[in-house]
Amino acid sequence: MKHYAWPILLLTVGSVLVAGCEKRGVDSTQQQQRALDSIKGEKWYDADKMAYRTPPVTSSLDDVIRTDGWKATPKPPPVAPPPGGAVGTGGASAFFSVLIWVILGTALIGLALLLIMTSMRSWNLGRQMRRSTQAIEIDPTRVVDLPFEAQEEMRDPLDYARQLVANNDYDAAVLFLYGYMLLALDRAGKIVLHRGKTNRMYLFELSGERRLRELLTPTMLAFEEVFFGRHPMERIRFLELWRQLDEFHRELAPIMASRQANPQVGVEATSV
DSSP states (O other), X not given: OOTTHHHHHHHHHHHHHHHHHHHHHHHHHHHHHHHHHHTTTOTTEETTTTEEOOOOOOOOOOOHHHHHOOOOOOOOOOOOOOSSSOOHHHHHHHHHHHHHHHHHHHHHHHHHHHHHHHHHHXXXXXXXXXXXXXXXXXXXXXXGGSSSOOOGGXXXXXXXXXXXXXXXXXXXXHHHHHHHHHHHHHHTTSSXXXXXXXXXXXXXXXXXXXXHHHHHHHHHHHHHHHHTTOOOOOHHHHHHHHHTHHHHXXXXXXXXXXXXXXXXXXXXXXXX
């Protein structure tokens, strides 16, 4: 190669390189322009200045909870009740309290009245028992025929029953009360007292004397409960039985008067 060929070759290569660089510079500028054109509509980009646009920022207030702390919502003030007395729950509570006291007071008064009535009844019955009753004069020799052990020297079972009641021995008292009624009926000629007879036999003998039979039956049943069943006799029940003695005596009074007027009738009735 001749000596003048090298400069030509270098000029040619240099021209090619320059042309390539210019072309790459144009392509890069076009790419940048296209990128800028694509973001011109964004709010954060200022197309005139071709720079970042600072967004508008409003001044923020500090949080009240951070500065003053959390506070509960204050309760509303209580509403005063309307004039005319308490209403609602308070009024109902007061009403039921008064009602309960009224019921308790009524119950206590009723209980007191019941106790007073019971005491008065017992007192009246006791006074009636202590009152002298026109008893039937019995035959003391017939005491041994009673359906329980009784000594002839007792002579007056009714008076002995009073003594037992004074000692609160109502079990033994009802035995002698029943024994007295049997002795009185035997004396009046309505039954024939005998040691071997049963109580039902005496009731059968009174078939024609309905009221005397009705008066004897309760005392007979009480006697059987105590003597055979070993059941205790209550004071109130005994006094009820004792109270029937007045009517028992009234039923026997005309019979005894008739026997006294005609002793022979009584002797014949007894012998039968």
